[in-house]
Amino acid sequence: MDFYTFLWTTFGVFVTLATFSFLYKDNPFYKFAEHLVVGVSAGYFIIILWHNSLVPNLFQKLADGDWYYFWLNSSQLWYLIPAILGVLMWTRFSKDYAWVSRWPMALYIGISTGIAIPLEMANRVNKQLYAMMADIDWSNFFGTNGFDLLDVNSGLSQVIIFIGASAALIYFFFSKEHTGLFGKVATFGLWTLMISFGASFGFTVMARISLFINRIQDVGVWGEAAWDSTNPNYGAGFQIVFWLMIAFVVGYIINELRLFARSKSKAS
Amino acid sequence: MKRQLPFALVFLFGIFMLFQYFVPHEKSEWVYEFLLDWVVVIGIFALALGIWSLFRVSVDKIKLRKENYGYSYITLAGLFVMVAFGFTHRVAEPWGLYFVWIILSLLCLASLMQLRASTNSGQKKKYLASALIFLVLAIIVAIYDDAWKFYFYTAEGLENSMFRAFFDYILIPILSTMFALLAFFIASAAYRAFRARNVLATLLLIAALVVMLRFCPWIQSGDTAWVSKASNWLMNVPNLAGQRAIVVGIGLGIVATALKIILGIERGYMGKG
Amino acid sequence: MNIFDKLMKLDRRWIFLLLAIVCVWSYLVPFDIPIMTEPESEAIYSFIDSLPPGDIVFIAIDYDPNNLAELHPMTYAIVEHCWRKKLKVIFSALSQNGPGMADQAIRDISDSLLVDKVYNGVEFKGREIVRGVDYCFLGYKPYYALIILGMGQDFRLPFPNDYYGTPLDSLPMMRNVINYDQVSCVIDLSGGNITDAWISYGQGRFNFPLALGLTGVMTSQYYPYLGSGQVFGIMGGLLGAAQYEEMADNPGRAKEGMRIQFFAHLVIIFFIVIGNIGFFMTRRQKKKEVS
Numbered sequence: 001m002d003f004y005t006f007l008w009t010t011f012g013v014f015v016t017l018a019t020f021s022f023l024y025k026d027n028p029f030y031k032f033a034e035h036l037v038v039g040v041s042a043g044y045f046i047i048i049l050w051h052n053s054l055v056p057n058l059f060q061k062l063a064d065g066d067w068y069y070f071w072l073n074s075s076q077l078w079y080l081i082p083a084i085l086g087v088l089m090w091t092r093f094s095k096d097y098a099w100v101s102r103w104p105m106a107l108y109i110g111i112s113t114g115i116a117i118p119l120e121m122a123n124r125v126n127k128q129l130y131a132m133m134a135d136i137d138w139s140n141f142f143g144t145n146g147f148d149l150l151d152v153n154s155g156l157s158q159v160i161i162f163i164g165a166s167a168a169l170i171y172f173f174f175s176k177e178h179t180g181l182f183g184k185v186a187t188f189g190l191w192t193l194m195i196s197f198g199a200s201f202g203f204t205v206m207a208r209i210s211l212f213i214n215r216i217q218d219v220g221v222w223g224e225a226a227w228d229s230t231n232p233n234y235g236a237g238f239q240i241v242f243w244l245m246i247a248f249v250v251g252y253i254i255n256e257l258r259l260f261a262r263s264k265s266k267a268s
Numbered sequence: 269m270k271r272q273l274p275f276a277l278v279f280l281f282g283i284f285m286l287f288q289y290f291v292p293h294e295k296s297e298w299v300y301e302f303l304l305d306w307v308v309v310i311g312i313f314a315l316a317l318g319i320w321s322l323f324r325v326s327v328d329k330i331k332l333r334k335e336n337y338g339y340s341y342i343t344l345a346g347l348f349v350m351v352a353f354g355f356t357h358r359v360a361e362p363w364g365l366y367f368v369w370i371i372l373s374l375l376c377l378a379s380l381m382q383l384r385a386s387t388n389s390g391q392k393k394k395y396l397a398s399a400l401i402f403l404v405l406a407i408i409v410a411i412y413d414d415a416w417k418f419y420f421y422t423a424e425g426l427e428n429s430m431f432r433a434f435f436d437y438i439l440i441p442i443l444s445t446m447f448a449l450l451a452f453f454i455a456s457a458a459y460r461a462f463r464a465r466n467v468l469a470t471l472l473l474i475a476a477l478v479v480m481l482r483f484c485p486w487i488q489s490g491d492t493a494w495v496s497k498a499s500n501w502l503m504n505v506p507n508l509a510g511q512r513a514i515v516v517g518i519g520l521g522i523v524a525t526a527l528k529i530i531l532g533i534e535r536g537y538m539g540k541g
Numbered sequence: 542m543n544i545f546d547k548l549m550k551l552d553r554r555w556i557f558l559l560l561a562i563v564c565v566w567s568y569l570v571p572f573d574i575p576i577m578t579e580p581e582s583e584a585i586y587s588f589i590d591s592l593p594p595g596d597i598v599f600i601a602i603d604y605d606p607n608n609l610a611e612l613h614p615m616t617y618a619i620v621e622h623c624w625r626k627k628l629k630v631i632f633s634a635l636s637q638n639g640p641g642m643a644d645q646a647i648r649d650i651s652d653s654l655l656v657d658k659v660y661n662g663v664e665f666k667g668r669e670i671v672r673g674v675d676y677c678f679l680g681y682k683p684y685y686a687l688i689i690l691g692m693g694q695d696f697r698l699p700f701p702n703d704y705y706g707t708p709l710d711s712l713p714m715m716r717n718v719i720n721y722d723q724v725s726c727v728i729d730l731s732g733g734n735i736t737d738a739w740i741s742y743g744q745g746r747f748n749f750p751l752a753l754g755l756t757g758v759m760t761s762q763y764y765p766y767l768g769s770g771q772v773f774g775i776m777g778g779l780l781g782a783a784q785y786e787e788m789a790d791n792p793g794r795a796k797e798g799m800r801i802q803f804f805a806h807l808v809i810i811f812f813i814v815i816g817n818i819g820f821f822m823t824r825r826q827k828k829k830e831v832s
Binding site (some may be wrong): 008009012014015016019023031032033034035036037038039040041042043044046047049051052053054055058059060068079081082083085086087089090092095098099100103104105106107108109111112113114115116117118120123124125127128129131132149150151152157160162163164165168169172189190191192193194195196198199200201202203204205209213214215218233242255 | 273278281284285289303306309313314315320339348349362418426433436439441467471472473478480482508509517520533537
């Protein structure tokens with residue numbers, strides 16, 4: 001890692017710690033990081049839209065035309081129509097002409113809803129129902145080695161999946177009151193759903209903790225780079241920057257403790 | 269015209285795309301590809317709406333001197349600098365006056381913001397003069413500095429090391445840290461809200477604990493290896509059953525809503541008026 | 542106020558502090574935890590491992606920096622596995638910040654491929670990864686559902702150029718590649734709704750083998766697709782990434798993160814248990830006071 005990259009990594013650590021400081025309380029460093037990322041993110045997206053979308057999908061298609069004729073002399077003139085429709089979307093900001101933006105929106109909504117119907121029906125509904133109606137493996141009903149209730153491929157597991165999914169679907173049927181046998185089946189479906197949500201919660205905990213782990217690892221990489229004397233680019237600058245950052249963080253913590261102690265003594 | 273034409277367009281294109289799925293004819297495929305091309309171009313302009321909205325909100329915040337308006341300068345500076353990096357690339361070894369040009373441009377932008385915010389005509393003249401001076405200097409630097417160039421129609425800007433550095437060392441750390449805060453909130457939520465109040469909550473809790481313990485090294489082998497197996501069974505049997513019902517329900521919901529939109533029964537997306 | 546009431550009213554910042562201390566401590570203390578692989582991840586590894594050199598794998602990097610922690614290690618593990626085996630890779634990035642993530646991953650992994658390495662007892666010589674020969678990065682376009690459909694006709698339809706502005710027809714590896722038919726499989730690494738589009742609009746319409754790399758939050762929701770055969774493998778969260786690294790014998794951030802993950806889970810379970818004990822004791826006391 002060269003010194004230039006180390007400086008950038010240090011800035012990354014600074015904004016990481018600034019964002020984490022929100023856990024204690026809102027403060028100017030957090031606000032700085034928050035506003036910076038909003039601006040940088042918007043700027044990044046403009047560039048990606050321009051270079052990856054606008055240039056290849058519009059300007060290059062009209063490249064044989066001239067901009068001072070508004071590309072009307074291009075051989076693929078029809079690409080101006082979606083461009084005009086896209087610009088018409090901007091009329092949303094006008095009080096008097098906002099209705100014009102409905103035309104291009106209607107085009108997009110019509111196309112996407114039309115495609116959605118057969119594909120979602122086939123893939124979310126039909127294929128899932130086909131899977132539910134698969135043959136039950138009677139030869140392996142209680143699992144491998146004769147009796148293994150935790151075998152996911154056993155016939156018993158397939159029956160549980162079928163009954164559980166059907167019962168959960170019955171639970172979602174709100175046009176009939178959930179009483180009697182219907183209600184009991186719906187309750188079983190609810191139990192199945194609760195197990196799904198519990199599994200989902202377990203994974204969610206793992207997911208959220210992973211995000212924090214990644215930040216610790218990034219700060220750790222920065223710390224290791226500051227002390228990595230085997231690095232051919234290593235110099236005194238690494239240590240200076242490292243200790244400046246540590247001093248900044250410690251100074252901020254001491255200042256906050258001081259303010260906290262002062263507010264406590266005022267309150268008492 | 270204001271509402272009938274859009275609904276007619278939704279119906280026509282919706283029905284066409286629905287039936288096109290079942291028609292393998294060449295002409296049908298050609299129209300389908302044509303429409304896909306159009307939608308991408310329209311989408312590009314539509315996405316730019318959000319960015320314009322952000323720009324307008326930040327500028328208004330500065331103009332009206334709202335609370336914490338100073339941070340809006342940071343937002344606008346970040347936006348401008350990233351756009352500038354994305355349209356430029358170094359062509360010679362040292363950077364030359366590239367960063368001088370960036371600073372002059374930022375000062376011009378700041379002067380324009382101050383011009384918009386000031387009410388006094390004397391101040392307006394001052395800010396206008398300073399904006400013009402910075403703009404002229406920036407143009408002179410851009411014309412005469414050979415160390416870097418503008419690239420609008422080719423994508424060299426995407427490989428600009430400053431563009432990449434801003435993404436790698438500003439965007440990634442801040443965005444990922446903002447979501448990393450959730451780790452602490454989930455711990456706090458688990459402590460305060462996760463109670464085994466009834467059978468359903470207990471079932472949820474047990475399922476969550478089995479999944480969370482699945483990779484504990486001390487229970488993956490020996491007498492407690494069944495916990496990992498139980499976790500695997502839980503994911504592939506009852507969880508699959510419950511999620512399958514949800515997936516089927518969502519699929520039916522999407523189809524129903526899409527049909528309602530095509531047939532004009534659902535009109536909320538058009539807004540008022 | 543007894544201890545249980547105090548526990549119920551504990552300032553959440555103490556919870557934050559304890560979690561932070563445990564996570565940082567477990568990062569600083571080096572020890573490995575064994576990673577047991579699961580059939581869902583094994584299916585993906587086996588599939589990639591069975592492909593002959595020259596085959597093309599399509600990797601959709603559809604996540605943003607907020608999902609980086611779980612999905613970036615998957616990207617690094619899979620792409621390095623593919624390139625070590627001399628498979629060609631087509632990247633796409635249909636999420637807003639995905640192109641930057643993909644660009645960073647391609648640069649880093651290309652650098653690591655320059656070095657000779659031994660994985661699972663097999664020596665792989667270092668080599669240079671060449672754009673247009675070993676990989677093609679298509680880039681970003683808005684409206685992912687329609688883009689996925691468009692790529693099924695021809696990659697050039699939505700992507701006439703790659704991310705760097707080079708026409709696809711001028712890239713050697715894309716010469717005979719028209720659409721998904723020439724691709725061995727698609728691996729979607731996603732943290733959001735784009736996965737649904739790959740399943741319904743991609744795999745559902747064009748029938749290519751599809752595997753998913755998902756964040757932990759989403760993983761349990763996609764098991765029905767595994768059960769119905771619409772996807773052949775799922776890597777779920779950091780554990781899924783660690784399992785792939787374990788199988789590929791390429792330990793990285795995911796494996797390192799799992800030991801921190803384990804202690805953090807113990808802390809969360811501790812909080813849940815304490816919270817429930819406090820809840821039941823407080824409820825019992827209130828019942829006694831009422832009676």
